[in-house]
Amino acid sequence: MKNILRLLKIGITRGRVTYRYPKDRTPVPEGLRGKPELNFDDCIGCGACVKACPPNALVMDDHEGTRTIKLFYGQCIMCGTCEEVCPVDAIRVFEEFELASLNREDLEEVLQFALAKCKSCGNYFTTNRVLENTLSAYSELVKGYGEEFTEMIFLCPDCRRKDWSEVLAEVYRGARHE
Amino acid sequence: MNNEHRANTSNGLDDIRKLAKSPWVFHVNTGGCNGCDIEIVDTLTPYFDVERFGIKRVSSPKHADILLVTGPVTRQSVGTFLNAYEAAPDPKLVVAIGNCACGGGIWHDSFATMGGVSNVVPTDVYIPGCPPKPEALIHGILLGLGKVEQKISRKTFKEEGL
Numbered sequence: 030m031k032n033i034l035r036l037l038k039i040g041i042t043r044g045r046v047t048y049r050y051p052k053d054r055t056p057v058p059e060g061l062r063g064k065p066e067l068n069f070d071d072c073i074g075c076g077a078c079v080k081a082c083p084p085n086a087l088v089m090d091d092h093e094g095t096r097t098i099k100l101f102y103g104q105c106i107m108c109g110t111c112e113e114v115c116p117v118d119a120i121r122v123f124e125e126f127e128l129a130s131l132n133r134e135d136l137e138e139v140l141q142f143a144l145a146k147c148k149s150c151g152n153y154f155t156t157n158r159v160l161e162n163t164l165s166a167y168s169e170l171v172k173g174y175g176e177e178f179t180e181m182i183f184l185c186p187d188c189r190r191k192d193w194s195e196v197l198a199e200v201y202r203g204a205r206h207e
Numbered sequence: 208m209n210n211e212h213r214a215n216t217s218n219g220l221d222d223i224r225k226l227a228k229s230p231w232v233f234h235v236n237t238g239g240c241n242g243c244d245i246e247i248v249d250t251l252t253p254y255f256d257v258e259r260f261g262i263k264r265v266s267s268p269k270h271a272d273i274l275l276v277t278g279p280v281t282r283q284s285v286g287t288f289l290n291a292y293e294a295a296p297d298p299k300l301v302v303a304i305g306n307c308a309c310g311g312g313i314w315h316d317s318f319a320t321m322g323g324v325s326n327v328v329p330t331d332v333y334i335p336g337c338p339p340k341p342e343a344l345i346h347g348i349l350l351g352l353g354k355v356e357q358k359i360s361r362k363t364f365k366e367e368g369l
Binding site for chain 1: 306325342369
């Protein structure tokens with residue numbers, strides 16, 4: 030009897046504790062990491078997030094001049110690593126957590142970018158947007174060094190290595206000659 | 208509600224509407240880490256109190272209307288899981304809870320798992336999250352019963368000239 034009275038007292042003083050979820054909506058805790066979203070206008074398609082993603086929720090595929098970046102929420106663990114590594118802040122983690130869906134396809138976000146060709150060998154190597162970004166970032170730095178430094182950006186890594194080794198060989202030969 | 212999707216699975220839309228009054232849930236763990244299981248228990252506590260919707264946990268799949276599946280369906284658990292699935296009477300709703308059940312999670316390329324519930328039985332609702340919040344679980348189950356709207360949709364973007 031004593032216990033029941035005690036419980037009644039708690040019940041009356043505390044009132045309702047149930048959080049009536051779909052009706053009531055309390056704000057989510059500060060710093061909650063929810064659904065990450067890719068912003069297509071900002072994204073340059075460099076693939077830094079794909080390399081960083083621990084559970085491979087982000088995958089990248091280069092095929093015939095098109096780079097496809099796919100984000101599958103069904104594998105995302107909301108760790109926020111992609112947000113940390115993104116060089117242009119295109120991927121952001123939002124507080125949205127109601128990701129339930131009736132279809133597997135609804136859990137996907139797909140981005141497609143055009144790839145650029147290497148000026149020397151003609152193979153696809155990176156997206157046009159990455160080149161634009163690099164040019165705008167380094168145009169100030171390479172101003173006094175002539176055209177060949179800017180041209181080097183448009184070469185694929187293999188051709189760039191070859192180009193540089195030729196330059197170095199030339200310099201070395203000249204030095205030995207003197 | 209997506210009617211086309213429902214036509215592909217074993218459950219008719221009208222049958223699900225009949226379930227919506229007081230669905231009883233059975234919880235199947237198919238080799239998960241228990242993170243999602245703890246969230247399921249959390250939704251049953253007085254704080255979230257899913258009995259408001261008539262949702263009640265039962266201890267046998269024979270009494271269940273909804274199967275709450277967690278885990279990536281390991282090879283060892285396939286037989287047991289199928290037994291539980293077949294024991295549940297039709298119409299039934301299969302809810303994949305957590306990343307492992309949705310798409311295999313971090314075990315998606317492992318030889319020892321089936322890579323998600325949808326590779327074994329037709330799945331009706333996917334609730335991603337690692338683990339999903341209790342609110343997300345409630346939202347997912349109500350979505351399967353047709354009481355709330357789906358908030359997520361497939362997004363595709365293409366650069367011009369592709």
